[in-house]
Amino acid sequence: MDIPIGELSRRTQVKVPTIRYYEQIGLLPEPARTEGQQRRYGSAEVMRLNFIRHARELGFEVEDIRELLALSADPDRPCADADAIARRHLVAVKRRIAQLKALRAELERMVEDCRHGRIGDCRVIEVLADHGQCRRDHTRAEPPRGRMSK
Amino acid sequence: MDIPIGELSRRTQVKVPTIRYYEQIGLLPEPARTEGQQRRYGSAEVMRLNFIRHARELGFEVEDIRELLALSADPDRPCADADAIARRHLVAVKRRIAQLKALRAELERMVEDCRHGRIGDCRVIEVLADHGQCRRDHTRAEPPRGRMSK
DNA sequence: TCTTGACCCTCTAGCGGCTGAAGGATGTAG
DNA sequence: CTACATCCTTCAGCCGCTAGAGGGTCAAGA
Secondary structure (H helix, E strand, C coil): CCECHHHHHHHHCCCHHHHHHHHHCCCCCCCEECCCCCEEECHHHHHHHHHHHHHHHCCCCHHHHHHHHHHHCCCCCECHHHHHHHHHHHHHHHHHHHHHHHHHHHHHHHHHHCCCCEHHHCHHHHHHHCHHHCCCCCCCCCCCCCCCCC | CCECHHHHHHHHCCCHHHHHHHHHCCCCCCCEECCCCCEEECHHHHHHHHHHHHHHHCCCCHHHHHHHHHHHCCCCCECHHHHHHHHHHHHHHHHHHHHHHHHHHHHHHHHHHCCCCEHHHCHHHHHHHCHHHCCCCCCCCCCCCCCCCC
């Protein structure tokens, strides 16, 4: 086990620049290097990076992952902290689902009411122009900062 | 109606730097200015900014909003284009809800199975370390790029 | 041994959609 | 005429990457 970054990338499905980025922000330790300054990794890094990837897939933020990694290094401590992080994240996911459902309802109403005529009569444009036409109050449903999906 | 940017901000609930940002990216037209270069707005801008804010609350991306604004300026054209934008967005919202539900299920399982003992036995850490423990395949459920909510 | 070419390096900038701060100018009420 | 709230421009930062430029290294085959 003395693999270059490309091989680590293949095994973990994490892109090469992302691996370097994780090193930069301290999620991955600085690895050994060859004489020519190329990174060489072992199986510990494969496991750690799989952990990170999996946590990201589950939507944990990097700061949470940092904590979870620190906790996992210390198997005798109580797992209340890890538990708390997961619960906190679960609450955030549930809240986000609720927000999106409110948006979905409003969008469905807009689209169903559209009589496919002129813009001047379009429900879509009309509703956007006048918030009073909404049944639900989604003013708290703050939009996603990043992109909705790929 | 000849209001400064702070008053526009108060009336639309859009923050001052955000208004200037919208001007910069061309969502809002360049307004009239006083001799001392301060922006002055009229009721058209209040309406336009309300439209933008409402569309953002519904999760439309800026590019979509740009198109919706262009369409709304032209009331005699058919509303098929506006309709299509809304439908496309609705599909994205539905997909995102489905992804988040898969995450929620996995997180609930992790948290419920936690026996509140040592980290070494913690389900939370265990599941993160070993993707094989997941029932569902959430590998396609790409994480949010921005923050989950405020 | 030399050459090829696939890989690797660092550095920097950009994505979306804002948000905040620095440092200074303006507008208005008293 | 002064005080001070508000305005201006400019730039940097947030998150979590991702891509590109411009070069260096490594290993296999001739």
